[in-house]
Every structure is written in structure tokens, then in C-alpha cells.
Amino acid sequence: MGVLDDPALYYAPPQDDWAQGDIVVVPTVVLRARGERTAAVYPQPAPPPDGSSSVVYDLWAGDGPLPASAAECWLGPAVVVSDDCAIDKEFNARVDELLAAGCAEAEAIEVARQDESLDRTLLVAPVLPYGQLRFTREDAVRTAQAVGYFPVVDGPEMDEGYVDLGRIVPVSRHLLFGPVACLSEGARSILRWKVAQYCAARNLSVDAQIAAAVGRTITRMQAVEDSKRRLVVDLELDGGAARLRLRQEPRKEEAPPARGRGR
Amino acid sequence: MRTFTTLARERGVTTIPVDLRQTADVQPEAELTWVEISPCFWLVGPARCHPEEVAPLVAGALLSGRSAFPKLMSRLLSGEVPQRVGRGHKRQRRLPPQASPMTEEQMVTLGATSPSVRHRRGRE
Incomplete structure (x- = not known):
């Protein structure tokens, strides 16, 4: 039994603040060309929070040379994929700035904590059920061999599924709900490798x-x-x-x- | 369960099936309450029976029963998912080890790709 087979090794207690590998419920979006999906009349009720259906809106009017766009939004489980350092990058830079200006460290941290303009967004990728997997073998995803996917293990607090790294989006911290569950350090390491592999280094x-x-x-x-x-x-x-x-x-x-x- | 079908006519005018009307004693001019469970699913009944009060239960049962993530939905509906304050109140200073700057040659080597793309879709 390894990290990807054993929920006890895959999941861990939550950290004090948002961290890479937190599973949250959050809206995600894909920007589409108008007409790819039938747009709904605004506003619609919130879609179910399991990502099972979406809401589509045309974004703006106009018939210029650029393609008209629409947004398809889901509300569902997603994994925070930003590295911990990236999540608090501006926060730490602000603390350093305040320290350089002569603040004591405790005071600098407290001032930076109150500043909601710092690190407003972080990156998440939706968790989808295996039924939505296309052109990739399920067992390859479950064992983290497939490029572009990361497996979510069935555990006491979260159902199994897979993270689609092709749908990474930035979202506001204020939209994060949870954490529903949190990954262990071992699972976070595998997630880091899969993100690097998919985004930059196949x-x-x-x-x-x-x-x-x-x-x-x-x-x-x-x-x-x-x-x-x-x-x-x-x-x-x-x-x-x-x-x-x-x-x-x-x-x-x-x-x-x-x-x-x-x- | 009894199921009935009616037609939606112009401006959404429809009829209440006669059997339901009689059973619920819906008289002319009686108010009906429509609750939107999802974009294409509504709960409707005489206003005096307050369908809006049971709508959350119906919505919850529907969502968790049909979901591919039943544990998640059950925890969300029962309020078991803890909510962390998302404004950085517990942020701590992180001091990552400072990596030494990489040379251009090192970055070229690390980022080099093999020309292995078999087919490109093209723009059209």
C-alpha cells in the first residue's frame, strides 16, 4: 500500500491556512467562444456544488473582428495547486518591506495579515468523477502515471475522482469553501510533480x-x-x-x- | 407516485391536472408557490402548504442521491464541512530556502523539449 492506495497516507489534517493540496468547493470556469454552449438568461440559480452541471453566459455584445466569448462556470470540488510559497508571495514581500522600514516582526505580520490586497487569487483545478475521463486509462490516472491528471483517493471525507490539470484557473481566496479534505505531504509531492510535468516539463x-x-x-x-x-x-x-x-x-x-x- | 403531463402554452400558461386539483382542493384564484430547485426542476403546490419550506429537503435529497460525490454532498448539506476564513488571518511568514540563480545554459538544458509531437490540429 502506498500514498495513492491508502487514504490514511493520502490525507492529512488541515494546515492553519490555505495550502497546496487543500480540497475546497469553489467556482471554476472555462472561457468559450460564443455558441459552443447554449447561453442561459442571467441570472440562474447556483449550480449544484458537486460540479455536475454548469451555467453558461455570453460575456459581452459586439461583432468586431475578435471572437465573441462566453463563460461556462461550475461550482464543485477543486484542489489548490498553487505552491505554498506562491500562495503567500505578496504577503511575505510585504512583511519584508515592513521589517526593512523598522517594524518588529510580529507587528509586520499582523499588518500584512490585515491587508486583503495581498495574494488575492490562487490557482485551483477541479476534481471530476472518473466517468468524465476521456482518451486516458482510468488505471493510469489512479496510479498518477497519466500526464495532466492527479488522482483523488476515496477517503472518509471525500469521494474518489481525478484532478483535471487542464482546467487550472485563478480564483479569489474569498470564494474558497472548506477545506473539505487536505492532502498529506507525500500526496502533495506527487501533486507538485504532476503539475510541473503537465505545465512545463512533459x-x-x-x-x-x-x-x-x-x-x-x-x-x-x-x-x-x-x-x-x-x-x-x-x-x-x-x-x-x-x-x-x-x-x-x-x-x-x-x-x-x-x-x-x-x- | 402519480405523474401527470401538461402542456406549456404561450407565456408559460399551463393547467393543473384535474386529479391533483381535486385532491389538493385547489379552487379558482388560489395562489400557487413555485420553488426553483434547479434550472429545470421546480417544486409547486398551493401557497397555503408552503412548498418553499420543504424545498431544501427535496433539493438536498436530489443532489446527494444523484451526485458522483455523495460523501461531499452529504457533508455539505449537513453543514459538516468546516469553513476556514479565507482572508489570511492565520498566515505565517514563510522563509523558503533561497535558490542560487541559474545560468541561462542551465535553464535551456532544463527546459529543452524533444520534438515528439506527432500531429498538430491546426487553427481551422
Whole structure:
């Protein structure tokens, strides 16, 4: 049993303030082109707080050259994905500013706490039921192998589901309701990796494959050159329990030096 | 449960099924109360029976019974979800370790991608 199998390892008591990995109930939104969804007459009653249905409004009138837009909003469970440091970035900068101006630390913290203009928004991503998953295997999401998703484990306070990192949105702190449940440090670490992987560094999965091979024994090796003249090395690990394919791009010939601008 | 269907006519005019009208003793000019449970689901009855008072129960049962997140809905409806004040009253100063500045070369290496996109959808 690991973090993603055991609710006792996956969940933890809440921290004193909002933190990465808090599960909250909050509105989320997708901005759409007008006409993608049928817009409703404003205002509508609040949708159910489980994200099961949405409200769509056209945002503004006009027929200029730019596409007309609409907002589709849900109210439902979501996970705070902002890093803890980002959640309190302006708060800490303000504290530093006050300390530099001669305030005592306790006073500086108290003054900054009262300033509601600091860190007004944080990033959340909605939690969806597995029935909404498309083009991705459920077991890959449950084991946190699929890029763009993070699993929410069934626990005493929260139902199972998955976090759709493709729908990360900034929301006001004032809209956060909860926390419904909070992730443990282990689960937060996996969340951090999945956010980094999805938003910026998908090719680090190559490094992850290599990292997963550490400690295994190479039992067979085959080196060939493929049709693009790349050196390909196939490694068999632990007698075929795993395989690793490494490719080396062909060495490029040095181009003649161009005229340098100089420093 | 008995179920009846009526037609909505111009300006939303509709009729009360005769069986329901007789059972509830709805006389001409009697006031009816309509409660919006969800955009497409209403609870309606004679105003003297105060449908609005039971509407939250109906809404709650509907929401938790149909939801993909029944534990969450049950806790929300029973008021069990604690609400943290969202204004930073308990914020504490964080002192993250200061990372040394990265060189441009280090950032290029970390952010380099492999040209592995198979198909692009295009703009049209």
C-alpha cells in the first residue's frame, strides 16, 4: 500500500491556512467562444456544488473582428495547486518591506495579515468523477502515471475522482469553501510533480524512466543505428522485467563561425 | 407516485391536472408557490402548504442521491464541512530556502523539449 492506495497516507489534517493540496468547493470556469454552449438568461440559480452541471453566459455584445466569448462556470470540488510559497508571495514581500522600514516582526505580520490586497487569487483545478475521463486509462490516472491528471483517493471525507490539470484557473481566496479534505505531504509531492510535468516539463518523463531504472540490473544490451543515423541502445533490465531505450542524436558538424558582434 | 403531463402554452400558461386539483382542493384564484430547485426542476403546490419550506429537503435529497460525490454532498448539506476564513488571518511568514540563480545554459538544458509531437490540429 502506498500514498495513492491508502487514504490514511493520502490525507492529512488541515494546515492553519490555505495550502497546496487543500480540497475546497469553489467556482471554476472555462472561457468559450460564443455558441459552443447554449447561453442561459442571467441570472440562474447556483449550480449544484458537486460540479455536475454548469451555467453558461455570453460575456459581452459586439461583432468586431475578435471572437465573441462566453463563460461556462461550475461550482464543485477543486484542489489548490498553487505552491505554498506562491500562495503567500505578496504577503511575505510585504512583511519584508515592513521589517526593512523598522517594524518588529510580529507587528509586520499582523499588518500584512490585515491587508486583503495581498495574494488575492490562487490557482485551483477541479476534481471530476472518473466517468468524465476521456482518451486516458482510468488505471493510469489512479496510479498518477497519466500526464495532466492527479488522482483523488476515496477517503472518509471525500469521494474518489481525478484532478483535471487542464482546467487550472485563478480564483479569489474569498470564494474558497472548506477545506473539505487536505492532502498529506507525500500526496502533495506527487501533486507538485504532476503539475510541473503537465505545465512545463512533459519530457522530464524520460528522466523519470531513467530514474526508475536505477537499482535494476542490465541483463542484455543491443546497440543499433536507426534510419535517422541515431545510435539506439536497448537495455533489458532484470531479465526482461523492464526495458529502457536510449537514443543518441548524430553528432552535428560544426558550422563555420559567423561574425560576432562582440561584447 | 402519480405523474401527470401538461402542456406549456404561450407565456408559460399551463393547467393543473384535474386529479391533483381535486385532491389538493385547489379552487379558482388560489395562489400557487413555485420553488426553483434547479434550472429545470421546480417544486409547486398551493401557497397555503408552503412548498418553499420543504424545498431544501427535496433539493438536498436530489443532489446527494444523484451526485458522483455523495460523501461531499452529504457533508455539505449537513453543514459538516468546516469553513476556514479565507482572508489570511492565520498566515505565517514563510522563509523558503533561497535558490542560487541559474545560468541561462542551465535553464535551456532544463527546459529543452524533444520534438515528439506527432500531429498538430491546426487553427481551422
